[in-house]
Each structure stands twice: as C-alpha cells, then as structure tokens.
Amino acid sequence: MLEMFSALFTGLLQVFNWSTFSLMMIGIAVGFVVGILPGLGGPTAMALMLPFIFKMSAVEAFAFLLGMTAVTATTGDITSVLFGVPGEPTTASTIVDGHAMARNGEAGRALGAVLMSSLVGAIFAGVALAVAIPVVRPVVLSFGSPEFFMLSLLGITFVASLSGEDQLKGIVAGGIGLMLATIGLDPISGIQRYTFGQLFLWDGIGLVPITIGFYAIPETIELAVLGTSISQQKVEKLGGVMEGVKDTFRHWWLVIRCSALGTFTAIIPGMGAATTQWLAYAHAVQSSPDKERFGKGDVRGVLGPGAANNSTLGGSLITTIAFGVPASVVMAILLGAFIIQGIVPGPDMLIPPPKGKLDLTFSFVWVIIISNIITVAVCFLFLNTLAKVTQVRGSLIIPLILLLIYLGAFAEKNAFEDMIIVLLFGGLGWVMEKLQWPRPPVLLGLVLGPLAENRLFLASDNYGLSWIWRPGVLIIFAVTLVGILYPLIKKKREEKTSPTAAPTTVEITPESGLQFGWPVIFTASVIILLALALWQSRNFGVRAGLFPWVIGTPTLVLALFQLAKDLKGHKKISEPAFEGEMAVEVSSAVASRRTWTILGWTVGFFVAIWLLGFSYAVPLTMVLYLKLAGREKWPITAVMAFGTWGFFYLLFERMLSVPFPDGLIFTLFKGQ
C-alpha cells in the first residue's frame, strides 16, 4: 500500500520534471488546436506525432502523447457547441444540445457546462484508472465474449433514447447503421459483403469520415444558406459561463454517472469515445423526467457527453495498460508508442517499482488530470475570443471548414476514398436532417454492429449455446430489460396519473389523398436499398449472412411502415425548435438557390482535389470561393488563400509529410 502511494507521488514528480512538463505543454498545445479544428482528429494527430517520440524518454513520450489526446475531447466540444461542426468525431454528440443552446443565445452557458463537465470527466478518468489498478485484471478477465456481446446489445437498445420523438424513424436509422456495419469482409469467414469489388471497402467504412460527413457538411450547408455568421444572433457578451459551470454541479450525479459510463464502457475493446458519447447522451435523455427540451438546447444533453467523451480515456487506458489490448484507435497508436519505448504493457505496469512500472502508470493519471485542468483554465480565459469566431462572416469560415473536412477525412488513413465517403454521408446526413430523421442511431449501429456480430460468433464458437446461462450474461440481460421496460412502465403510470397532460406534438393529417414528397422518396430509397442488400446477402452463406438477414428483414418491414406513414402524410410537428428565435429569415427561393450553390462548392472542392491534388486545389478553391461566392475584397482573399495554403503546405506537406496524392491531371500527363 505504501509502495502504491510512493509510486503515485513519484509519478507526479516525474510529470513535473521540466523536460517532461514542457513536452506535455507542447502536446497540450497541439491537442488544443487539433481538437478545435474540425475534421482533423486526435488519432490522426497522434499517428502524425508518433515519429517524434523516438528521441524522448518513456515518461516524456507519454506525457506528450497523452497530454495531446486528453485535451482533444475538451476543445473539440467547443467547436461542436459553437459551430455545430464536430471538432472531433468524439464530440459530435455535444452538437445536438450544445449548438442548439448556442443558437438560442446560450453559447456561454453551454461552453461553461461542457468545459466543466469535461474536466469532471477527465478527473474521473484519472481517478478511476488509479483506483482500478489493484482490481482491473481479475475484473476484466471475468468478462468473455458472451458478456461483450451482451454489452454491445445493451448499447444497441440505447438507440431508442437517441431517436427523439419519432421512435420508428430512430429504429429504422439504427437498423441502417447496423446494416452499414456489415460492409466489408465478414470477420468469421472472410466473405466479402457489399464491397462491390472495392478493396477499400474490405475493412468496412470508417467511423471518422462518416461522422465528419454526417455533421460537418449539413452544418456548412446551413451556414451558407442562412448567409450569416455562425451565431445567428449578435453575441453581445458571452454571458452565462458561470451558469454553465453551476449547471455541472446542479446535475452533479448525471455528470458522475455519465463519467462512469464513459470509463467503464471504454474498457471493452472496440468501444471508444465515438460510442460512449452517444450512450451518455442517451442516458441523459433517458434519466431525465422531462425530455421535451432535449435536442432544442437542454444543458443536460451537453453535460452527459461532455463528461463521457473525456472519461473514456481512462477506461481505454485500463485495457491498454493492463493487457496490452488496444481498446480503441487512439489506444492502438499509443500501443505503438509503448513498443517504440520498449515498454511491454501488462501486469508489470501495475506493480510498484523497482519490480514494475506503476510510477509510469501513475504519471499517465497525472497527465490526464493536469492537462485537462490547464486546458480548461486556458479555455475559460479565452472563451470570449473563441466565441467571437462565431461572429466571423460565414463566407470566410466556410472554405476553411471545407478544407479541414477533406483534410481530416484523407489524413486519417491516407485514403482518397474516405473523401468520397465524407461526401456521400454528408449528403445523407443533410437529407436526414431536413427530413427529421435522427442521425445518432446510425452511428451507434455502425459502431456496435461489428462488435455484436463478432462477439456473438465468438461466444457460440467457444461455448455453444451454454453461454446464455453465464451469470454475467444474465445480469447484463436483466439490466437491458430494465432499461427497456422501466421507461415504458413509468410512462404508463404517468399517463394514468395525469391523463390530460398537454400533448407536445400536434398530429397534422392532410385533408385527403396520398402524399408524394421528399419524405416518401427518401423512405422509398431506403427500402429499395435495404431490399437490394437483402437480395445480395442470399449468397453469403449462413454465417456471413446471419447478421444482414436478422437486421435487414425487420428494418425493411419497419421502413415499410414508415413509408405508409409518409404516404398518409402523418406528420408529427413538434414545436419548431428555433422559430421566432431565428434572427435571419431567408425566403425559400433564396434558400434553394444558396443550397444548390453550396452543394456545388462542396462537390467542386472535392473535384478540384481529385483533379489537381491538394497543393493546387487548396489555394485555387480558396480564391474562387472568396471572390465568387463570398464577394470578398482582393486583399482579404489573398491573405486568406495564401495563409491557408502556407499553413497547409508547411505543416502537412513539409513537416508531417502526409502523402497527398497527385492530381489526376498530372498523373495523366506524367504517366503517358
């Protein structure tokens, strides 16, 4: 015990060694910027920084890398709240309520809440990591594939809470996510599912480009259509920051529960912050007695994910440190840092020195906590400046966001195809947003699908059917059941007690006849795609086909119900979220013209990258956009275009040598 405390103290001292501390500060600075910039994500940055750690000592290297990672989720939240564009794929969930608050003029409160809850989450992560050390190995080892399968199933049931008011759409969306997850080589028999002969689809479609596309592109379109700065109202002063901080303590138990949720779920390999943020959001919705404000700017919808996406790091680290099993993408890269440093994660990391490296493990704990304290403090100092960015003209911001979207999508795996994925899912996300289909269930299905499928087969291969009776499985099953039934029972009881509760939604049924609008077209396309997918899956064989059938069939049936609803034109119109609060009115003719224009620019940027390569496309599109779409003056245009290009060229081409592909035109000329 004494040794533990001494290791805890040594760990702290190690972090405050001046070279370690300054490297951590550099890490924090990098993470700060990467977090704020949309598109560019923590894992990408970490992979790019990996070559620099060869010359560092172990403590320095991890202080540098962990400091960087630990703060991306914190500053990423800021971008999500202010811009509605996810700063990190792991902060997409804070958009839902955080950005709604910002549009309601409560940006300050949202930021205060998200920063404070992030800090709580990070501290929770650090403490959990430290406390878990003596018990982590037996606890994790008591979990096998059956329990992992049940946990992913439990996660999938959270779709219901993420569906908002329209449960049917939500469940269909979850089904679509699960179906999308089956794209790629099936993990058991190696059969290609829906790969269309494309090698890049063998590993499935990446969560990062999908999340970026899903949230960043619709918001960019929105920004262009409104033709304003991000904040539609004038933010006089950033009031309410303290209010947000107080909110964190007002909903203290929610914040703690979501922190715990983040940490504990992340112990499971395959569950990173990309998942836990949504589980936390779902939990915040589910556990709140009054749900009406969610999606329209409820601070609880900010606090939950804000805490969880930070606390996840602690959980992922537990698995990585104690077993050498990378729990997420970030951890896989961190494991590389372990290899480079010649440190073997495993039991040794949990034993006090001189036999083990517990002091190093404790230095991780300190880095997570200290780096977040520093970051949050710095953020509070500069909040007003940060918030002012939202008042910059949209025309200056849009080309930057577009660049970062494509850059982030490409640089994650150096894969050109990921930019196409961003574009496709940007389109899908935009349509879904317009037609009020919830997007989070798609993401949740996408992440949990492979986990569930893999673990189901591993469980049955290892245990036959007897895995069903394992105590862990039964316990998780009971929890799942309670999770599903409790809200239903509660609702029933509430209806009994107050039968005249005012309905929050109004059913509008049109006079007569069938409706053939965009909703019908979209639902019909979903049905056609699902049917085609099911038709194709007939050749997959039982093992590879099981999941597509089991998911595809009910999803198809439910989608048919949805189609019937769309045809009847039953529309649940909830109180429009921002009407009346919207400072800018745009006539529909203008809106439609602007929509087509920005769609053109978005696709055009991609085409330019494709034809000319990044190096030429970046300055060219910048100048064209600023002059033609933004009607900016030449000086501003030149400064912006040159500055962006310089930043891009120096950092990504020269320093980090990201292998950007040559433009098609040049390869054609050179090749032949």
Next chain:
Amino acid sequence: MGKKLILLALALMVSFETASAASADDFYKGKTIRIVVGFSAGGGFDTYARAIARHISKHIPGQPAVVVENMTGAGSLIAANHVYKVAKPDGLTIGHFIGGLFLGQVLGQKGIEFDARRFEYLGAPITDHVVCAMTKASGITSVENWMASKTPVKMGGIAPGTSTPDNATRILKAAVGLPIQLVTGYKGTAEVRLAAESGEIAGGCWGWDSVSVTWRKALDSGDAVVVLQANRRTHPDLPQVPQAIKLAKTDEGRKMIDVGIHSDSDIVRTYTLPPGTPKDRVQVLRKAFEDTLKDPDFLADANKSKLNVDPVPADAIEKDISALFKLDPAIVGKLKDILYN
C-alpha cells in the same frame, strides 16, 4: 528553327535522363524515399519500418530523406497493389506489406493485382518464429497431452488467410493431426492472448518474437507454456520445444508446413520495390538495407524497442518466392482447401 529547338530539348532530356540513371549517387541527393507500410501507425510492421527509416539514409549515397507512409486496408493488400501498379519504379518507393500475400497469389486469393515474381526484393529484417502457446489452465502443457485431448482444443484466430495465427493453426491441424477448434474473429493477437487468459480459449499459434515479449510474465510464472514450434531452425530460446515438422505424419504434411509456415515466416516481413526499378538503384538500396540491419545505431534502437533482428537476405526471399510458384498442384489444391474453407 522550331524543329531544332524540339530536337535540342529532346537531346537535353535524354542526356538528363541517362545522367540520372547512370549514377544512383547523385540521384538520391535531395530526394525523399517513401516506405509505404500496409498497416497502421503504431503496429509491429510500422515500428520496424520507422526504425529502419531512421537509419537507412546514411547508407544511401546522397543521403535522401526517408519517410514512412501508412497505407492501411485489406490486410495490407491495398499497399501491395499500390506498390505494384501505382508507385513509380524510380527507386523512391519501398513497399512493406505482409509476405503472406505471395502465397495468397499462388492460392488465388481474391483482390490480388500483382505478380509476386516481378517485384524487386530488398530483404526482411526478421524471420518469424511460429510457436503455439497455451495457458496452464487449459491443461495443454505439452504436445503429447494436446495430441491426447479427447475434445478439440480451442485456438484463437483473427481472420481466414492471416499468416499467423490462422494459416499456421490450420496447417498444423491438418498436417500434424492435432485436435484443434480454430475460433476466429479476434482483433489481433493481443485479443487472442486476452481471451486465453480469461479462459475462453486454450491459446494460439503466432510469432515467438511477439509471444516472448507480450506474454513474458505468464511464461516466466508457468501460467503460459510454449508447447510446439514450427521453424526451419529450432529457436535458441526454445531448445526443448518439439518441431511440428517432425510430428507431421505424411510427406504432404511436411511439405505444407515447409511452404505454409517455414517459408512464410521468412518472407512475412519482406521489403519490396516496384517492378521495373532501375537495377543500379535496386543494388544501392539492397546494400543500404543490409548495412542498416547491421548498423549499431539501428540495433540499439531495435533493442530499446525489443524488436529482434534476424535478417533474411534478398536472394533467400527470391528463392522462397520462386519456390512458391513451382509447387505441386496437388499441394496447392490441398492448401487452398485447408486455408480458405
């Protein structure tokens, strides 16, 4: 006048081309060599490549910059096809993807767009040493009681077609007749190890260089035991551990182990150049690669990262690969059957 100009330009271009081709020394000055690695940053393939990238420059005349580029996907097949089809054969691109793909080509694996015989080879920093490690809790502590097990012993796998654990385990099952139930679908050998520790499976068969480092503690305490190895030469760390090839029942079985495990271990971490790379540059890079693997600075780096170095020269790799293409069709058919069904 115009014609003359064009001729002059052409002459200049030709002389420039020949000049640059004539001496690889000048060629590399101020250039950047990219090592295209088919796996993500932080993995084993990546770490070796980065260690090599840090030291190979000083062994190349002209001291070019050397960077590592990760091109992930399809178990590094995307990188393999890229190096073959897309990368310019100018001596500035080095490819590093999993060598199991060469056998994959012979067996008709889907998606392969290269012909292994046309790559130029640089060599490999290490030959793999395949071992089967089991937990004590599984009760399988020697190959004898493994053989005697009445129920199939559960072994972890990643995906069909993966050199280790999947291919090795399947071949051992067929060639030695060990009672094995391969449970595949774990994400990497780390998860296999975790599943073995939690008691879900008995163990797995993959490289000793990874097992010996990541499972050190359990090996020392006797909680994990290496019961079998499949190597051309008995590994010095494992003198007592029986060799699979000696336990194989038939010639066919021995041949399968030799091709599917021994050869594969030699070529699994091969570094390649695109087909058509100028011969002089191939020579320069081969020599540089060889010298790097002997460079004390490189070895110090590798030692710090616990990366073993046991180089396989380029000609040995060429020999292994050309042997793959001369296999008896019966063996090819049998291997296809075992590995992909």
